[in-house]
Amino acid sequence: MPKIKLPTKSPRIDMTPMVDTFAVVLTFLMLTTTMRQPEPATVETPFSISEKPTPDFNTMTFLLSPDDKIFINFDNGPDTAYKFRPKVLTAMGNRYGIEFTEEELREFEKYPSSIGLPIQKMKEFLGTRENTVRNALQTGIPVDSTDNQLAMWILYIRQENPNVQASIKGDTKTGFPIVKKTLDILQERNVHRFNLVTSLEATKINLDEIQQQ
């Protein structure tokens, strides 16, 4: 009887194809993913049954934090071919007598998140790269009747991009007066259609049960 000689080498699994596939998938995911931008204020959005996804471009988002600050974010999607952030800031600067340098405009264009500070502090904000300093400057956009900078932002954003859609992203605990204020300012500027940013939560109703009661 012939003797079968077993190989003494320990069996090795060739992981090469697996690694190859993983690398491809990883590359794909890394390229397609849009990273969630860190917001200056943590906001827990309320739940709704709406399944409509947020639009990717032509948006201006009003972030209403629980401590009643207003932040604004615009032109921040994959569609940044039409870059109007610097134009809006230039227009804002002209309105308030502040001249922004080329460098500051570029910095503003690159800033990935919402901004919420008086325009007078903008130079200081764009001049620093320290996140702690930046966060300290984010005190919310002034909305007083005497100094309504939010209305100005809306005006210039809509001048530069008339197709912009207004979204409101508020925290569940945000007080109603600040929401009302934002809605009022938008309505004064003839914006009547809003998108409220929510998280999905499925709900089913039982009509028969209601009828029995």
Add this chain to the structure above:
Amino acid sequence: MAEIIVEEKGKGGRKKPKKLAPHIDMTPMVDLMCLLITFFMLTTAFSKAKIMEIVLPEKLQNPQEAPKIVASRTVNIILGPENKVYTYPGTVKPEEYSAVPPILPPLRETDFSATGIRQLLLERNRTLAKRIQDFTNDVLSGKIAISQDSMQGAIRKLKSDDDTGPIVLIKAYKLANYGNFVDILDEMNICGIARYTFVDIAWYEERMVEREAGITPGTTTGSTN
């Protein structure tokens, strides 16, 4: 890719025993990649937030031009403090609220649970809600072949043809929060209310809420008596 082949030195030195090409252990690399893939998949899939559309009526320059609505179909919903919801039917006539003391209708207190405001709305909106539900069920079970887009259109048509459901006026007291606002609009969608809008709260309605919730008029802190 998995092996690095080392060329053996041919000349010089003593002849060493033949070595196997060194294998690189790829397990940690695979582990790391697995982790990264999981991370990216989770962040991409769930970062997309949803939106709810709302259209508000234009601000009228002249309050006299306000559209007349049937009082018997009107339901007023007032968002109160501490996640409470108050409702009252119909309208308050000018001679009632300007009387001294004002004659104000009683408020019905309810909440955001399924047996609260939802039941109240569904009772009023039963015919339309039933019609929408039947239609949706027919579409889902394949009785009616219709595309998703035309389904939305058909539901809109059902809503605009309806003339029995309530006309809901949503108002918010100053101590309400944004979550309440989204919740009530969500209830409108859940119950299939055809006609609803968000309007400013009137001063007498604020008084009514304050009377009901036991808040001293004028205070903004919401402290109870």
